[in-house]
Amino acid sequence: MNRSLALAAAVAALISMPVLALGGQSRPPAPSGAQDASGAQAASARTAGGQVYVDGAGDVRISGNFLAFGDVAGMRVRIIDRAGDGRVIAGGRVLLRPRSKARRSGSGGTRVTRPRRLTFTPSARQRFSIEGRKLVVSFRGEGNVTLSITGTGKVRLDGVGTYRTNSQPAEAWSLAPMVLPLRPTRRGGQG
Numbered sequence: 114m115n116r117s118l119a120l121a122a123a124v125a126a127l128i129s130m131p132v133l134a135l136g137g138q139s140r141p142p143a144p145s146g147a148q149d150a151s152g153a154q155a156a157s158a159r160t161a162g163g164q165v166y167v168d169g170a171g172d173v174r175i176s177g178n179f180l181a182f183g184d185v186a187g188m189r190v191r192i193i194d195r196a197g198d199g200r201v202i203a204g205g206r207v208l209l210r211p212r213s214k215a216r217r218s219g220s221g222g223t224r225v226t227r228p229r230r231l232t233f234t235p236s237a238r239q240r241f242s243i244e245g246r247k248l249v250v251s252f253r254g255e256g257n258v259t260l261s262i263t264g265t266g267k268v269r270l271d272g273v274g275t276y277r278t279n280s281q282p283a284e285a286w287s288l289a290p291m292v293l294p295l296r297p298t299r300r301g302g303q304g
Contacts, residue, residue: 163296164279167260169286171272173252177295179264182242185235187256192243194229199245201231208233211245268293 167173170188175181192201197212209231234254243250252258262268270276271290277283278293 163263163265163294165260165262165268165293165295166277166283167258167262167268167270167274169270169272169274169276170255170257171253171270171274173258173260173272174249174269175251175260175262175266175295176249176269177264177266178246179248179262179266179295180242180244181250181260181262182240183258183260184238184240185252185256185258186238187234187236188252188254188258189232189234190241191251191253192229192231193249194231194245195247195249196245197229199229199243199248201241201243203233203235203241204239262295264295265297266295268295 190203192199192209194209199209200211201207201209209229212229252260268276269290269292270286273285273287275283275285276293
């Protein structure tokens, strides 16, 4: 756990400096395999906001509009993509791509997008990135997850580990469930 915590702290320090310096207008770099330039610009527009860094085990649930990346082992990862624009890359493989069109259904030609679902369980430590709007992602199990999350929404933690919100110091989370807001940081002179 100490090695994971040190890795999470190092990654958090590296990625938070450019984002905080630009007032949340940039996004952290995606892991290898996510090199679509137009997709990166679109994701940046969707995910500007707060930052949460998590390292722990148990049950971590993220909901909202965000980019999350890190590594996971021995935990079940479940994703619900309600907007149809979700992108998931795990172990260098694209597991979910943005949907090109919403399906038409019902009378009057209204667009109805059915939520897409994806579940995977890496046995060995695996790097991943998950991004999109209207996402619900949960990490559950006996393993460990190290996450960096940027966007808007909320993060629910139930288990043991450490977390850090925006530029605040790291804190422990243990056994009692807690919910962290994922939102932009207020700065002096800004509402």
